Amino acid sequence: xxPSSGEDAPGADRRERWLPFLFVGPAILLLLAVLGLPAVxxxxxxxxxxxxxxxxxxxxxxxxxxxxPQFATTLSTTALYVGLxxxxxxxxxxxxxxxxxxxxxxxxxxxxxxxxxxxxxxVISGIIWRFVFDTLPGMANAILLRLGAVDQPVDWLGSPxxxxxxxxxAEVWRGYPFVMLILxxxxxxxxxxxxxxxxxxxxxxxxxxxxxxxxxxxNMVIVALVLDVIWEARLFGTVYGMTGGGPGxxxxxxxxxxxxQYFEFFNPAYASAMAVVLAVTMLIVAIPYxxxxxxxxx
Amino acid sequence: MTRPRRPxxxxxxxxxxxxxxxxxxxxxxxxxxxxxxxxxxxxTLWPRQATVEAYAKIWQQxxxxxxxxxxxxxxxxxxxxxxxxxxxxxxxFSRFAFRGKLALMAILLTSQMLPGVxxxxxxFELLSRAGLYDTRLGLVLALSTITLPFSVWMLKGYIDTxxxxxxxxxxxxxxxxxxVLTKVILPNVMPGLxxxxxxxxxxxxxxxLWALCLIQDQxxxxxxxxxxxxxxxxxxxxxxxxxATLVATAIPSCLYVLLQRYLVQGFAGSAIKD
Numbered sequence: 001x002x003p004s005s006g007e008d009a010p011g012a013d014r015r016e017r018w019l020p021f022l023f024v025g026p027a028i029l030l031l032l033a034v035l036g037l038p039a040v041x042x043x044x045x046x047x048x049x050x051x052x053x054x055x056x057x058x059x060x061x062x063x064x065x066x067x068x069p070q071f072a073t074t075l076s077t078t079a080l081y082v083g084l085x086x087x088x089x090x091x092x093x094x095x096x097x098x099x100x101x102x103x104x105x106x107x108x109x110x111x112x113x114x115x116x117x118x119x120x121x122x123v124i125s126g127i128i129w130r131f132v133f134d135t136l137p138g139m140a141n142a143i144l145l146r147l148g149a150v151d152q153p154v155d156w157l158g159s160p161x162x163x164x165x166x167x168x169x170a171e172v173w174r175g176y177p178f179v180m181l182i183l184x185x186x187x188x189x190x191x192x193x194x195x196x197x198x199x200x201x202x203x204x205x206x207x208x209x210x211x212x213x214x215x216x217x218x219n220m221v222i223v224a225l226v227l228d229v230i231w232e233a234r235l236f237g238t239v240y241g242m243t244g245g246g247p248g249x250x251x252x253x254x255x256x257x258x259x260x261q262y263f264e265f266f267n268p269a270y271a272s273a274m275a276v277v278l279a280v281t282m283l284i285v286a287i288p289y290x291x292x293x294x295x296x297x298x
Numbered sequence: 299m300t301r302p303r304r305p306x307x308x309x310x311x312x313x314x315x316x317x318x319x320x321x322x323x324x325x326x327x328x329x330x331x332x333x334x335x336x337x338x339x340x341x342t343l344w345p346r347q348a349t350v351e352a353y354a355k356i357w358q359q360x361x362x363x364x365x366x367x368x369x370x371x372x373x374x375x376x377x378x379x380x381x382x383x384x385x386x387x388x389x390x391f392s393r394f395a396f397r398g399k400l401a402l403m404a405i406l407l408t409s410q411m412l413p414g415v416x417x418x419x420x421x422f423e424l425l426s427r428a429g430l431y432d433t434r435l436g437l438v439l440a441l442s443t444i445t446l447p448f449s450v451w452m453l454k455g456y457i458d459t460x461x462x463x464x465x466x467x468x469x470x471x472x473x474x475x476x477x478v479l480t481k482v483i484l485p486n487v488m489p490g491l492x493x494x495x496x497x498x499x500x501x502x503x504x505x506x507l508w509a510l511c512l513i514q515d516q517x518x519x520x521x522x523x524x525x526x527x528x529x530x531x532x533x534x535x536x537x538x539x540x541x542a543t544l545v546a547t548a549i550p551s552c553l554y555v556l557l558q559r560y561l562v563q564g565f566a567g568s569a570i571k572d
Binding site: 019024028035036041042095099102104110118125134136137138141143145153173177181230240241259272282283286290294 | 341383396399402406410418420422505540
């Protein structure tokens with residue numbers, strides 16, 4: 001898995017010195033222009049320096065953020081949402097991966113059914129769940145009423161706590177199959193002799209799960225965990241399509257609030273400050289992943 | 299192989315099928331209802347009289363053929379640029395040791411972590427100044443750059459599996475680096491390349507944030523935006539909206555199901571191998 005490196009060691013053809021940059025150059029230029037420039041601009045905007053109404057260095061946006069109750073609520077909603085969604089992804093993902101790893105008839109059919117939600121674009125998933133939870137013609141109420149579990153239709157997306165629960169249900173649905181696929185790949189890579197050895201030592205099902213399966217999955221869990229936290233923390237489409245952040249700010253996430261501040265309330269400095277806080281938080285979360293990946297590829 | 303107990307397996311799979319498939323059932327059933335039945339309370343679980351009226355309406359009156367075509371153009375453009383630029387970068391990172399390589403790879407990885415809402419506002423201002431607001435080109439450039447880090451990373455993983463001695467042998471036979479890449483490497487990483495192209499296509503297909511901020515004209519909006527805009531109308535036609543969500547999901551669902559194995563390798567390759 002470590003090709004190359006030695007090849008351009010001292011003594012290699014000198015004409016090849018500039019060659020690597022021809023290969024990686026276009027990608028780097030595109031990244032700098034399309035991602036780098038806007039990222040730097042966003043930081044400058046957040047300090048009120050460019051593309052704002054009256055440019056001039058100011059920390060007002062950050063000061064305002066620190067005292068804005070709406071941002072505080074949104075931040076804690078986002079944290080709760082990411083924490084809840086990611087832990088459910090891992091739990092359900094692991095359970096389904098274990099089940100799919102057993103000997104099954106028509107396994108590929110189960111597998112297809114298992115990944116299907118993941119293939120739905122996020123905003124589309126939000127719209128579908130919006131109709132599932134619709135108060136009058138929705139599916140959730142149709143079933144609950146028929147089962148006699150409720151007498152009155154439940155106003156799922158009209159009540160703050162139920163709407164939050166609804167958004168979490170939708171995003172758990174769409175996101176867990178990916179975590180499941182990563183964990184399943186990890187399970188399939190565990191050599192059978194480890195389980196045989198554990199069985200010879202008298203380990204039961206729980207013990208071989210605890211002492212063989214879980215430690216072997218450690219790397220996969222870290223990869224899945226970090227990628228998932230990053231994806232969920234910047235997720236936009238599900239909430240935007242399902243509740244638009246409402247009712248009130250009950251399902252407002254940093255991503256949807258930033259969008260509204262920028263494109264609906266025209267507060268670029270304030271919106272950018274919010275996004276910078278989100279980005280910095282995510283980069284900190286990503287450090288373990290970056291370190292693992294870089295050390296493997298160095 | 300783990301040997302979980304049978305009842306455990308059956309229970310988990312049963313719950314999984316229920317959770318995963320119920321919303322799809324609801325989409326299909328609602329999309330086949332006539333406009334009045336779909337807003338009945340309490341809802342019928344299956345249409346009393348199934349009709350494909352909703353599909354005919356979105357296709358004939360709502361401009362969905364245009365949105366579909368737009369999604370196809372935008373996503374193909376994204377897949378093409380992202381993979382073309384990506385394959386060169388991946389080869390460069392895989393085969394050469396050069397000054398600043400680690401830093402550039404770190405930039406590549408880090409750029410994947412930036413949230414879209416951080417970038418889309420300033421990018422919108424940039425595009426407006428460049429006269430590219432409300433054009434497919436502006437949208438495609440953004441989406442191909444967002445998918446680029448992933449494409450490079452995934453392709454590098456595939457190219458890494460081919461021993462560099464093969465490159466050396468081809469060059470001894472007089473091939474240039476470019477010929478090595480196109481004639482030796484690419485044929486050998488075809489499945490990986492196909493997976494990368496598809497994944498970039500799918501990411502672009504699923505985007506709504508960038509289209510929402512960069513596209514104004516209905517004639518250029520993709521599927522996701524088209525479905526979303528159906529709520530802004532005079533009445534919310536749920537049967538048509540559900541039909542539209544199904545149409546918007548059909549292509550990605552088929553492609554993902556076909557390619558899931560490759561995608562997992564791309565994401566988790568290094569973690570599996572250890």
